[in-house]
Amino acid sequence: MAGSTARSSTRRGSTARGRTGRTGTPRSRTGRGAGAVAALACAALLLAACGSTGSPGAAASGGGPAKKDGKVGVILPLLTSPFWQSYNDYVPKMAKSGGVDALKTVNSNSDPAQQITDMNNQLNQGVAGIVVAPLDSAAIAAGLQQAERKNVPVVAVDVAPEKGKVAMVVRADNVAYGEKACDYLGQKVKKGKVVQIMGDLASVNGRDRSTAFRDCARKKYPDLKVLEIPAKWESDTAAAKLDTLLGAHPDIKGIYLQAGGVYLAPTLQTLKSKKLLFPAGDERHIAIISNDGIPQEFDAIRRGDIDATVSQPADAYAKYGMYYIKAAMAGKTFEPGPTDHDSTIVKTPSGNLEDQLPAPLVTKENVDDPKLWGNTIK
Template sequence: MNLKRRAVVGVAFAAALVTATAGCNSSEPASSGGSGTGNASAQIAVDLPRADSDFWNSYAKYIPQYAQESGINLMTPTNSQNDIAKLVANAQALTAQGAKAIVMAPQDTGAIASTLATLESKKIPVVSVDTRPDKGKVFMVVRADNRAYGQKACEFLGEKLGGKGKVVEFQGSLSSVNGRDRSEAFAECMKSKFPGITVFEEPTEWEGAKASAALQTRLAQHPDINGIYMQAGGVFLAPTLQLLKSKNLLVPPTDPKHIFIVSNDGIPQEFEAIRKGEIDATVSQPADLYAKYALFYAKAAVEGKTFTPGPTDHDSTIIDVGNGVLEDQLPAPLVTKDNVDDASLWGNQIGK
């Protein structure tokens, strides 16, 4: 992300609605279909995936803001609380209430297929945010390159540790494509680039308590651990810092006891921890752009527009992930002490 892109993002968003109808040019993915007039009263629904994550709570704050800016008739958002059964029930209720498109972020990407099939049969397009369903048809996936998350985390830690040491990895749920992508990329990078680093893989199901318990056990067994990769700062940051503080291990990077920590999310709390020297880096998931472009594609779907792979006008690339599913991969920069105060980062704007 950079300041220039932020300055024009509002214009780019509006322009995308126009160009989606007008056709394509060399700098944008092609689109076709629909008259572009749409239905201003069409109800668009959003299911929030959970309320126990600072990242997803930030995303939730952006939804009504961008819905209002783009003239979307937004239904009252539901929250599936990290429960696939609740997501299924919410989708059924929203359909019954007249939703013409649904934005969701299924945390279990393997268990949503039948619901997607039902929605497709009812001609209700779905936009999947942050996660990509393992099976089933969606109109668009709005996501960042999660393999790049694992790669960036590996390279950062590998360089900081000089290629030697012990790292605890808090893996997200492996039933989620995000957890798998980050874990696989991190493992492959460590094996090929930093074979001198031992990685302790700790499945957490995206639960902070499980991560903290795993770290407690590993520190007791290996007091010389000198690195941590947290795949979701929104749920792992607070319990991790609390545990390290209780063991007098929350020390500045200049202290030999410092444990280098890289995270994923880009929430304000991570930025503050970077400034304090408590953690060292995070990959900023674009919570603001997730909300903005999820709603953009939901509206485009209702209006009958379609898209093809290629670069967009908002610094991303639409790719074909197979089975007729497209994914708009939004930028997700690495944030360290060198750029943590960049005003263009959403983590420095939320709540202001």
Template sequence: MKFNRRLVLSSMLSAAAVAVACGSSPAESKELKLGLSMPTLNTPFFTVLVKAATSDARSLGGEVVQATNANRDAGQQITDFGNLITAGGNAILSGVVDRAAIKPALDNAKSRGVPVVVVDDEPAQGNVYAVVRADNVAMGAKAAEALAAALTTKSGSILEIQGGLTTTNGRDRSTGFDKKFAELAPNIKIIEQTANWDGPTAANVVSTILSGNKDIVGIYLATDTLYYDPVAAALKSRGRLHPVGQAGHIPVVAIDGGASALQAIRDGYLDATISQPVTDYAKYGTKYLQDALNGVAMKAGPTDHNSTVVKSGSYFVDELPSPVVTKANVSDPNLWGNAK
């Protein structure tokens, strides 16, 4: 019988096409069944994150099986991980209650073959596929630039209300701010006080510092979602809350970019904030989990979304850019604080 190479080749290609269609190709995308482990759901930051991740999972052809709320209890977050896996989650997108205490949860997920992406902060230990966060040192530096530009004097003191210094973000936001501000305004003293991510504490700090220091010419808040409203209320009660351009205005710059902060910028009371890319945490965190399910290896280097994946210890960290928000761009619909 005469050998027909074209016929054999055609048959091989047809068989390959059937194999792909039947799901035997290793490149086939697995269905994402996403579990969301949130440290808390009492802040817009995490409620927006959950909503965005739910939409992103659906756009990838998957679904969210459950979203849990640890209420800032590290032990509860460990339990939540187990509950998400029991509920059918084959991948977990997680915030962090405690960087060290989350390790048993990460170990449990690894032992059960469930990839994890952590957003906003970096675990102290444990296995994750990737970390998606902003460069908090850079955000602090941007806040320093914005505050230095808003000052109308080259002398006096500014109040820096730090986040929790036991957290990576708290330390990085302070380090980035202090270094850059000292370069830009070397004759202005920085008064540092931590409020441990607690709004009422931040308000007390403002009242105490203003009472004992008559030369406060600016304020830096490590978070606007937790600090701005109580701090603004404290300033108002002391007759010190005035809009930009009016006599007595104290320039205030913050980090996070929550809805109330954006409104305060529109109203003229907050000079600027550095917006966290919350919806991008959800978008790229979910994408990386789909990659993990499909067997795609994470690697360092530039991305296709204007960021760079760096290696930090054993972790691949995608450091997303954070825009400075002023009156000029405060209504940008891409800002998470403007999310509906």
């Protein structure tokens, strides 16, 4: 859930928008924050010298040949979201079915510096591979550099790194998330004020979704007025800012939640407290589309509290994270193009490959589909 001037994970290549919303280099953790994280990484890893981040194609050195088998470290960004809780549950199952000897997952607790320390700890334990969901797509370069020095392959899940080498990025197309949300609200609302509750704009996911939604609305739905809440994947921040915004704009017609796992509950509670929560079909209903595909969103769709969500594939993230790390440890490489699992591998501007997994739109018409991962967990 992190930044540079390019969307580092999609087939579209335009300038990213930073925290201020102005076009240009975003105010992300790429500067002082990333430097501080890198400095902490140096202190944490005394056995290796920390230099500048190498290019994605830089040759590894000092670690000997990559291991064809061995233990795999799995590092989570956080466990406060139902989405990541579900991913965490899938990891051991997918590792077992994929023949991967995965260690118990490590939770970085939403701290990018801790995530680098976690990677270094795994490397010092002698893991043969790492699967990590980066918290900050710039700061993660420090950990990737150490892995490359030790010839330990890394697969990134959910977030594409801006710099540093990974064997594969396993991720859905986050630009498509924003566009799907825009199209859904554009067709539902047609005219009026809509708000997108954004993620962390230091995250490529937050930027991709935000920019895509904004651009789509401007180009295709000029009668929509887009308001924005930068909430940094924080539920308390989302609730407080939405409460303030609704006080100033009680005539909101639609809401886009960029992460249902953290924004769904506070959004519904805030609407309820403002006496603005009405079921779908009521003329006073505020149309809501979310992202994640967690069971709680499905229940909210069934109740009529929200209208739709884009199902981010937690099961496939775990499955193909294990698949690609096993392949990388065996020395297998891939090329851009369609896969055998209904996705497409693309080359990112950073030079890494990304498997863009499908993420279906879920509405009341298909919310009970047993194939959706949100319907397969308890």
